[in-house]
Amino acid sequence: MEQQFEGVRGADTLDIASVREDFPFFAAQDTAYLDNSATSLCPECVIRTVSEHYLREKASPFRGLYPLSVQITEAYEAARETVRGFINAPEAAEVIFTRNASESLNLIAYSLGSHILRPGDEVLVGITEHHSNMLPWRMAAERTGAKVRYLLCEPDGTYREETLREALNGRTKILAITHCSNVFGRVNDLRRFAELCHANGTLIVADGAQSVPHMPVDVQELGVDFLVFSGHKMLTPMGIGVLWGRRALLEEMPPFLTGGEMIDAVTTDEIWWAPLPQKFEAGTVNTGGALALAEAIRYLGRVGFDRIQKREADLTRMLVEGILDTPHVRLIGSQDPAEHHGIAAFTVEGVHPHDISAIMSDGGVCIRAGHHCAQPLHQHLGIPSSSRASVMFYNTEEEIGRFLTVLRSIRGAMGYAE
Amino acid sequence: MPSNTYYNEILTEHNLHPEHKHALPGANTALRGVNPSCGDDITLQLKVEDGVIEDGAFVGDGCAISQASADMMLDLIIGKPKEEALRLADIFIRMIKGEASEEEIDELEEAGALQDISHMPSRVKCAVLGWHTVEEIFKKK
Numbered sequence: 001m002e003q004q005f006e007g008v009r010g011a012d013t014l015d016i017a018s019v020r021e022d023f024p025f026f027a028a029q030d031t032a033y034l035d036n037s038a039t040s041l042c043p044e045c046v047i048r049t050v051s052e053h054y055l056r057e058k059a060s061p062f063r064g065l066y067p068l069s070v071q072i073t074e075a076y077e078a079a080r081e082t083v084r085g086f087i088n089a090p091e092a093a094e095v096i097f098t099r100n101a102s103e104s105l106n107l108i109a110y111s112l113g114s115h116i117l118r119p120g121d122e123v124l125v126g127i128t129e130h131h132s133n134m135l136p137w138r139m140a141a142e143r144t145g146a147k148v149r150y151l152l153c154e155p156d157g158t159y160r161e162e163t164l165r166e167a168l169n170g171r172t173k174i175l176a177i178t179h180c181s182n183v184f185g186r187v188n189d190l191r192r193f194a195e196l197c198h199a200n201g202t203l204i205v206a207d208g209a210q211s212v213p214h215m216p217v218d219v220q221e222l223g224v225d226f227l228v229f230s231g232h233k234m235l236t237p238m239g240i241g242v243l244w245g246r247r248a249l250l251e252e253m254p255p256f257l258t259g260g261e262m263i264d265a266v267t268t269d270e271i272w273w274a275p276l277p278q279k280f281e282a283g284t285v286n287t288g289g290a291l292a293l294a295e296a297i298r299y300l301g302r303v304g305f306d307r308i309q310k311r312e313a314d315l316t317r318m319l320v321e322g323i324l325d326t327p328h329v330r331l332i333g334s335q336d337p338a339e340h341h342g343i344a345a346f347t348v349e350g351v352h353p354h355d356i357s358a359i360m361s362d363g364g365v366c367i368r369a370g371h372h373c374a375q376p377l378h379q380h381l382g383i384p385s386s387s388r389a390s391v392m393f394y395n396t397e398e399e400i401g402r403f404l405t406v407l408r409s410i411r412g413a414m415g416y417a418e
Numbered sequence: 419m420p421s422n423t424y425y426n427e428i429l430t431e432h433n434l435h436p437e438h439k440h441a442l443p444g445a446n447t448a449l450r451g452v453n454p455s456c457g458d459d460i461t462l463q464l465k466v467e468d469g470v471i472e473d474g475a476f477v478g479d480g481c482a483i484s485q486a487s488a489d490m491m492l493d494l495i496i497g498k499p500k501e502e503a504l505r506l507a508d509i510f511i512r513m514i515k516g517e518a519s520e521e522e523i524d525e526l527e528e529a530g531a532l533q534d535i536s537h538m539p540s541r542v543k544c545a546v547l548g549w550h551t552v553e554e555i556f557k558k559k
Contacts, residue, residue: 350434352481354456358541359425370457384479385457414482415430 014307019394022299032365032399037182037210037343037372037390039232046235049295050288061287062261062278076287079294080277086297087227088218089244093276096243096250097290101209102132104228104243105176107256107280108205112226113140115253116173116203121146124167124202126177127380128153128184131373133176133207151177152380157184157333164193168200175204179211179227183374183388184333185316185343187211194223203249209233213392214312214342216305219244231289235296240289243280250276257282308393312342315391315400319344322404327418328411332386345372345388348407351414353387359413360387363406365399424538425482428531432486438496439489442475450478451551453543458484462551470499481544483535488548490529500556507549514545 020026022043025033033041053075059068061076077092084092098104113136117123123137127150134148141148151167153159159177168175175197180187190206197204206224211217213234219227226249231240245253255262255273259282264272273279300308320337323329323346332345348356357369368388371378378385389403411418445463452459458480465473474492478485491510495503510526512518516536523530535545 352479354481354541354544355425355483358538370455413425413430415427415434 012307012310014303014311014393016311016394016396019303020396023394026394030364032395032402034389034391034395034399034403035366035368036392036395037233037388038368039238040213040235040392041394042235042237043296043299045299046292046295047237050237050292053288053291060284062285072287076285076290079290082294082297083242087212087242087244088220090220091247094244094247094250096245096277096280097285098228098241098243098280099239099286100230100232100241101207101228102230102241104241105133105205105207106136107243108226108228108245109136109140109176111253111256111280112174112203112205112249113137113144113146117141117144117146119145120171121173122169122171123148124151124172124175125149126151126153126159126175126188128157128178128181128374128377129176130178130182130207130209131375133178133205134376137174137176146173150376151175153184155381157181157186157339159188159193161192161196164196168196168202170200172197172200172202175202176207177204178207178209179217179222180208180214180341180343181333181374181377182210182343183345183372183377183386185210185340185345185390186333187215187339187341190222190224194225198223210341210343215309225249231293231296234293235299236289236292240286240293242293247276250280255279255282259283261285303393311393312391313338315393315395315397316340316342316344318397318400319389319391319403322400323407326404326407328416329407332381332383342392343388343390345386347383347386348410350416351410353385355414356387356410359410360403360406363402363409365389365403365406367403424532424534424541426531428490428528429482429486432489432528433482436485436489438475438492439477439485440475441477442473444473445475447555449551449555451547451554453480453484453547456481456484456544458544458547460484460488460547460551462488462548462555464552464555466500469501471495471497471503476548480547481541483532483541483544484547487529487532487545488551490527490532491548491552494527494529495552503552504556507553510549511546514542 023041025041059072061073080092080095083095194204203225205226208227208229212229226245228243232238262274262282317337323331328349330347353369360367371385442463444465448463450461460476460478462476474496476488509522
């Protein structure tokens, strides 16, 4: 199969004016949108793909024997192939479409968990994990009698190799860990983690929700056993996500949701599950979502992933350096902008994150406030909650400037003399 | 520049220098109030004698609105009978819903400075936390 994802060669700087024209959001809203880690904006081509599909060619895939159904089935499977190429998976049948990264992780924890976890076994979960890569494992442990243990990071968000070595033991069946933390923005060396895990007979489940939209991710190079991500964080509407897993594991695992389309045959006594990937895609699938994701991947390719990465690195530097320059503001994680990958979480001395967010909102800036679905991480860091600004390639220096101007005014607005 | 209509001086002053944010040694009733989604978490402590709130205080953490609102509430209800405290809490909660008259809001004294929160749906829970907690205390009795 040919790899469909390829960055555009040519000029190495991105044409920001033309990129912004692709996103109708900017004409409609007068706000600096810096909450991209929560969800990204959508370019018109992606939404057009969805609306054209549902307006002009909607039909049930797989089921119908008429040409339109066959055509939709082919388009859906072509989208799967586009995703396969994007993450360089060995084969398209290992790419399962889900609702989002959360559903993918619930599927893995439920199905793999019930398949391999026995009483006394351990699941090692990174303390940096989003609740969606933590709670499904706690539920799986409860069901199977296994135990969840936490892999602790350093205050700057790094995981030391030694900590992982010490945490792995003969009972550790699974490591659940993020590729890029949604609080620190730090990228974990999953390739090395996978080597250590595999040497210990441990499987590694990677959450790619914050990495896949922002950097080339090659599942074969990473060497992990599972990778999940969400479409809505990479330019699609909500409701489409991906689970990639190794064929041998997916074949052994029992289904998660059962129902239509995921069986070969059913009698009153017996069931024959459908082969991959249909075994894990019960019910009528989200064709519009899959087509949107494929179009988003093509769009990223047209803009050029190398240029996207360079621009996001530049924007991150401006954001992180501006935060570091502001008195009474503490950046969470590394002081090095190169370690932040678009994400800057911070606290302002004496000001609660919800007040920060409200003042930002009055100043025309959208950021996130709270615990970012990573409460145990905040407890580990000893802070109740934080604020977070996150950028994507379509953001501008002016927007980050607006954020920094409001940031500098916050203590004054809250009655502090300076 | 931001135009923070509801982060006025009265609010920031009560947040930065809350008169009633401390433990109350002689308290004979206490109740914790929490907004799980925002992390506002206060414990209201009252000393009630013969149905009159002799003294009151709170401890905890949260955003400026939750903390200032609790402090303003204690300013208002200390020294008053519990029925009067409940009547004022009812006015405050209706003010935040945009349902109180100007005469009623005048009765709230400084706490009336929070009336603009009624235009901020995401902050309503912060503003009413202390007032709901006092209602809970007296409804339980």
